[in-house]
Amino acid sequence: xxxxxPVLAISDGxxxxxxxxxxxxxxxxxxxxxxxxxxxxxxxxxxxxxEAQPVITTNMILGIxxxxxxxxxxxxxxxxxxxxxxxx
Amino acid sequence: MGKLKLYLIIAAVFVxxxxxxxxxxxxxxxxxxxxxxxxxxxxxxxxxxxxxxxVIIILIVFSYFATRKMSLIPSGIQNxxxxxxxxxxxxxxxxxxxxxxxxxxxxxxxxxxxxxxANWFGLLxxxxxxxxxxxxxxxxxxxxxxxxVFSNVAGVKMIMPGFPSWPPHEPMSITLDxxxxxxxxxxxxxxxxxxxxxxxxxxxxxxAPFLRSVNTDLNATLSxxxxxxxxxxFWGISSQGFFRYGSKFxxxxxxxxxxxxxxxxxxxxGILEFVAEAARLLSFTFRLFGNIFAGEMLFLVxxxxxxxxxxDLVYGLELFxxxxxxxxxxxxxxxxxxxxxxxxxxxxxxxxSESTVPA
Numbered sequence: 001x002x003x004x005x006p007v008l009a010i011s012d013g014x015x016x017x018x019x020x021x022x023x024x025x026x027x028x029x030x031x032x033x034x035x036x037x038x039x040x041x042x043x044x045x046x047x048x049x050x051e052a053q054p055v056i057t058t059n060m061i062l063g064i065x066x067x068x069x070x071x072x073x074x075x076x077x078x079x080x081x082x083x084x085x086x087x088x
Numbered sequence: 089m090g091k092l093k094l095y096l097i098i099a100a101v102f103v104x105x106x107x108x109x110x111x112x113x114x115x116x117x118x119x120x121x122x123x124x125x126x127x128x129x130x131x132x133x134x135x136x137x138x139x140x141x142x143v144i145i146i147l148i149v150f151s152y153f154a155t156r157k158m159s160l161i162p163s164g165i166q167n168x169x170x171x172x173x174x175x176x177x178x179x180x181x182x183x184x185x186x187x188x189x190x191x192x193x194x195x196x197x198x199x200x201x202x203x204x205x206a207n208w209f210g211l212l213x214x215x216x217x218x219x220x221x222x223x224x225x226x227x228x229x230x231x232x233x234x235x236x237v238f239s240n241v242a243g244v245k246m247i248m249p250g251f252p253s254w255p256p257h258e259p260m261s262i263t264l265d266x267x268x269x270x271x272x273x274x275x276x277x278x279x280x281x282x283x284x285x286x287x288x289x290x291x292x293x294x295x296a297p298f299l300r301s302v303n304t305d306l307n308a309t310l311s312x313x314x315x316x317x318x319x320x321x322f323w324g325i326s327s328q329g330f331f332r333y334g335s336k337f338x339x340x341x342x343x344x345x346x347x348x349x350x351x352x353x354x355x356x357x358g359i360l361e362f363v364a365e366a367a368r369l370l371s372f373t374f375r376l377f378g379n380i381f382a383g384e385m386l387f388l389v390x391x392x393x394x395x396x397x398x399x400d401l402v403y404g405l406e407l408f409x410x411x412x413x414x415x416x417x418x419x420x421x422x423x424x425x426x427x428x429x430x431x432x433x434x435x436x437x438x439x440x441s442e443s444t445v446p447a
Binding site for chain 1 (some may be wrong): 182375385415420
């Protein structure tokens with residue numbers, strides 16, 4: 001138990017939930033920004049040169065895969081903390 | 089779309105949402121990271137292995153029927169198959185060039201078709217929902233920590249929704265609040281206490297499905313990633329020779345020439361390339377596993393929260409993501425294969441700018 005105030009305490013189980021929530025919460029910020037920027041730039045390129053659409057789309061999907069993998073790492077950590085590790 | 093049709097659709101969505109929320113909700117989701125063992129013949133046969141075998145058999149049967157009576161002007165299944173193959177081949181040629189496309193194509197196409205078939209097979213009804221129920225207190229005193237309450241309907245244990253009652257409730261699920269170091273007797277006592285208020289035709293247990301989507305097993309995606317890495321290295325070595333390809337990782341050329349500072353930098357960059365290869369393996373594994381496993385979890389949670397309507401949306405999402413992840417796996421293998429095959433300029437080009445360090 002962590003005692004923050006005399007009336008406010010977080011149990012070990014509660015800490016576990018906080019850890020899982022923070023893991024995925026913070027972990028998803030970066031990839032979300034990355035994917036947004038990527039798609040935005042892809043739209044710009046598409047606007048400049050609509051004929052190159054297949055090439056642009058393919059490369060955009062590749063880039064999004066890389067960025068999303070990071071969010072998946074965070075999700076796996078959150079799932080493991082919250083659901084797989086047994087309570088002590 | 090006429091006004092009447094629009095109102096009918098809105099009314100139907102409303103009614104289905106209500107029906108789904110009140111009567112068709114499933115139990116609290118129990119997420120199982122490891123694949124459950126179905127048989128044990130020396131090695132454990134998991135349900136994902138069985139699903140993988142079924143997917144492979146389906147692919148083989150499909151391709152057999154597609155190539156049985158090949159005609160120059162295709163029709164039917166052969167036409168469909170040729171469409172897929174042609175699209176994939178154009179993709180490979182677009183990235184790898186004519187020279188290497190023939191060599192890369194079988195592996196890339198296999199990866200794509202297998203992953204797509206495996207992902208979409210996991211969306212069929214019956215996968216991950218039909219299985220064996222392990223009772224809460226099994227033989228040899230093995231007690232499950234979590235379980236759902238099954239009703240015995242004509243001999244078959246089913247999770248019955250809380251339909252007839254009002255206010256509507258979801259099917260009961262049971263979690264034993266025992267510390268990790270509890271003795272089996274304590275666990276059994278807790279299980280007995282938790283199931284004490286069940287009706288006669290109800291029992292508690294944990295569902296171990298017969299079939300489970302292949303890529304929800306970390307071993308399956310890891311094996312695919314290992315094969316992808318093996319093929320990329322093989323293509324690199326077979327097209328450039330062992331020493332020339334190995335000099336990407338163990339770059340001692342400039343060091344041996346006597347240029348200590350640059351040589352040292354090259355050496356460290358070579359080690360980093362090695363680390364990048366290992367990171368790539370892990371990233372392939374976790375990308376595919378995470379996407380498909382998260383999809384499975386999303387299904388379970390949505391079944392618990394809002395069936396029928398939200399489930400349709402999730403189903404579409406999963407179809408799309410299954411296809412995209414297969415495409416990404418195949419394309420990334422292709423891209424790294426092309427990078428491995430492309431010869432590096434030795435003189436005057438900074439090695440560091442050539443390495444693609446993936447996420």
